[in-house]
Amino acid sequence: MSDGWPFFGGTYFPPEDQQGRPSFRRVLLAVADAYKHKRDELSKTAEALAEAVAKTEIFNK
Numbered sequence: 096m097s098d099g100w101p102f103f104g105g106t107y108f109p110p111e112d113q114q115g116r117p118s119f120r121r122v123l124l125a126v127a128d129a130y131k132h133k134r135d136e137l138s139k140t141a142e143a144l145a146e147a148v149a150k151t152e153i154f155n156k
Contacts, residue, residue, distance in 0.1 A: 100141035 108119035129137055
């Protein structure tokens with residue numbers, strides 16, 4: 096998001112679709128499309144992700 100909140104994450108995206116994992120290109124195209132057409136949903140997702148990370152940090156202390 097333009098305000099710097101993460102709304103998507105992953106660890107590895109292969110160069111081509113393989114073993115049920117999307118390629119890096121497919122991920123980038125999906126993120127770009129969501130940013131253009133579903134920005135409200137992305138804001139909600141970013142909030143939920145931030146809350147989940149905050150809860151995880153509480154449990155790890």
